[in-house]
Amino acid sequence: MSYSLGVVMDPIAKINFKKDTTLALLQAAQRSGFALFYFEQGDLYLDNGRAMGRGRALQVFDDPARWFELGEATELPLGELDTMLMRVDPPFDNEYIYSTYILEAAEREGALIVNKPQALRDCNEKIFATTFPQCCPxxxxxxxxxxxxxxxxxxxxxxxxxxxxxxxxxxxxxxxxxxxxxxxxxxxxxxxxxxxxxxxxIPAIKNGDKRILVVDGEAVPYCLARIPEAGETRGNLAAGGRGEARPLTDRDRWIVEQVAPSLKERGLLFVGLDVIGEYLTEINVTSPTCVREIDAAYGTDIGGLLMSAVTDRLDQKG
The missing domain is CATH 3.30.1490.20 (ATP-grasp fold, A domain)
Structure with a gap:
């Protein structure tokens, strides 16, 4: 059975082809047979309480010169899509919150939203980590x-x-x-x-700020360590850090085991844990990244794992 998937994302024409995780997820969805529809945040609206969007059919390609093609815009009831990915980058501002309300209406109308809108609102990426004090500095x-x-x-x-x-x-x-x-x-x-x-x-930041991806409560067996530039304390790639893919350690797996049941309970299918040394520092729920780097280093198919989890849920709905 083929399904439909809508994505709410930042402008696709402006993404970094080599690094963009959303593109990797969309390519995996297309390979899995999903019909894709593209929305930006401003395309979402409520019409007499019904979730709607000005969407366009989307095709994606593994081509740095031409990675997408969009169809004509049309008004679509969001609840009639089988699933939707919310992949807008922070800041988590009022506009982001309003988008989650619209997506929650789509959820009530039958769409599977990844990640669950209520969880996006409830789980501040820094404070959520503090609910696992045994893991934190x-x-x-x-x-x-x-x-x-x-x-x-x-x-x-x-x-x-x-x-x-x-x-x-x-x-x-x-x-x-x-x-x-x-x-x-x-x-x-x-x-x-x-x-x-x-x-x-945490002095271990010198060895990298590890991004561990968790799909439907299961850790991807490899992480991306983001190693700071000389003189820096921030490993973030956006702050000039260098990415190095590595296998998870026993401590990494233990941290995932502590957190995973809560992720599943809250409807958080795709999450990025940030771990420095022995400690969990953040839980990224809005638009976790680093899929392309890990896939390239170890031949994983993280997008495929997520699409499999999505398909399993849609199949169970019947």
């Missing part, structure tokens, strides 16, 4: 600058970061001398008006 979430200063005084070496950033944006390493600590906390908290996170610095 010492940390604090606060907007009280005195508490944040006390955290730094206790641990001496700390990372401070916003709760809504991506790609390493706004991440600061405050060393034991506390240089610029006050200015950093004032800026990140907007002088005490915004919650931020502090984490004890």
């Amino acid at each position: 010492p940390l604090i979430v606060s907007r009280d600058m005195q508490k944040l200063r006390e955290f730094h005084n206790l641990h001496r070496d700390a990372i401070f970061k916003p709760l809504d950033g991506m790609g390493g944006t706004g991440v600061f390493h405050c060393k034991p001398d506390g240089a610029n600590l006050g200015a950093i906390l004032e800026m990140l908290t907007d002088r005490g008006r915004r919650q931020i996170m502090g984490q004890r610095y």
Whole structure:
């Protein structure tokens, strides 16, 4: 049986062909026989409570000169699509939240949304990780600058970061001398008006910030370690980090085992865990990346694993 799949994503013409995970997922879906439909965030709307979208039929190609072709735009009831991928990059702002409400209406009308809209709203990528304290480094979430200063005084070496950033944006390493600590906390908290996170610095960042992909509660057996440039503390590829694919360690697998039941319970089919050394630091639920790099290094088919999980659910619905 063939199924239909809608994708909500950033403009497909502007993606990085070599690295874009959404494109890899769409290629896997097309290989699996899904009919593809393309939407950008602004194409979604509610019409008398019914989820609708101005969508276009989509074909994708493994060609750096021509990786997509779009059909004519047409108004589509989103609930009539079998499944939809929500793949818009953060920031997780009000517009993102409104999109999840529209997708939740499509879900009520019968579409399988990946990842589940309620879970996208509930699971802030930094705070969600704190629900597994056995996996995390010492940390604090606060907007009280005195508490944040006390955290730094206790641990001496700390990372401070916003709760809504991506790609390493706004991440600061405050060393034991506390240089610029006050200015950093004032800026990140907007002088005490915004919650931020502090984490004890993990020296193992020098060996990479590992992205572990989890599909339907099962870990892909390889991760991508994002290794910082010299003098940097951020391994994010967007911040200049270098990617190196590696097998998972026993500790990595243990962390996945701790987290996986909650992911499945919440309807989070495709998730990226960030692990530095022995510690879980973030759980990425909005648009996890690094599929292309891991597939290229180890011959995996991560998109195929996700499409298999999606197809299994659609088959069970009958």
